[in-house]
Amino acid sequence: MSSYHKPREWRTTISDQEYLISTDLNNISHDFVNNAYSSDDMYWAKAMPPAILRNMLSNSLVMGVYAVQPPFPPSKTADEPSSPDTPSPTLEDPSFYFSNEFQGNGAGAEKLEQVGFARFVTDHVTVFYLTDVYVAPEARGKGLGKWLISCCREILDSKPHLMRAMLMASPGEGKDFYxxxxxxxxxxxxxxxxxILAMTRKRNQ
Known part of the structure; x- marks a missing residue:
């Protein structure tokens, strides 16, 4: 079982749309990941059975990229007064609507629409292998990929005992980008x- 690591997050706004990068696995859409693996863009991967995908993700450091939709207030019941005589201190506190405890579902929650991800295969201390960097076609051209990699770099730079970071990239443009x-x-x-002599073994065909 993988050890617990406190989730990290980054936020940015592009053309009035807020985006979030988070390492919280609770936000990851398994359907989104499998659909990406099934696309021609990720020719090196393929969709996995749910249990296998869950096991792979839980043993990786996954950075999900999300378009953030604003939270909505709780709906009022028919017998609830429109203007309470004594305002609730909980509802007056803006953090009630933006708390991480409410992300994802229910009133006061941010709605996260996944638009990308990247995955580190890692021991979280010495070795980090970056793979599966992906941004959905409809979200490209906004700089999200470069922002995602800058967050990956921040993670690597924060590891004092890092021995090696690795990835596989296409020659030319991919090499220059990384x-x-x-x-x-x-x-x-x-x-x-x-x-060094780099060695590898592909899966059996």
Missing amino acids: EKNLGMRDMQEEAAEGH
């Missing part, structure tokens, strides 16, 4: 210096 935004380096350059 060099610039994540500080990654082509392993072949390290290999040419005689420092």
Whole structure:
């Protein structure tokens, strides 16, 4: 069983739309992830049975990207006065509507529409392998991918005992993107210096 790690989150606003990146697994839409895995954009992946997907996600550091819809106030019952004589101190407190305890469901909750994610395979201390970076087609062109990677970099930079971070990228544009935004380096350059030999094994076909 994976150890508990307090969720982290980042927020930004783009063209009057608020977006959230969160590592809270409770917010992840398994349907969204499986639909992404089934798309041509993620040619290296495939959809998984629910139990297998749940096991994989629970043993990863997953960063979900969400479009945030504003919270809505609780509806009033027919016999409830429209203007109480003594206002409730709970309802007067704005944090009641924005509390993390109410995210996701019910009155006063933010509605999160997932539009992307990235996944670290990691021990949370020394090794981080970044994979499955994805932004839905309708959410592209807004800078969300670059923002997601900057949050990934913040996580890596916060690990004092980090030994190695890794990923697999396409040559050319992909390589340049991760060099610039994540500080990654082509392993072949390290290999040419005689420092490392990168080895891998693909799944059986």
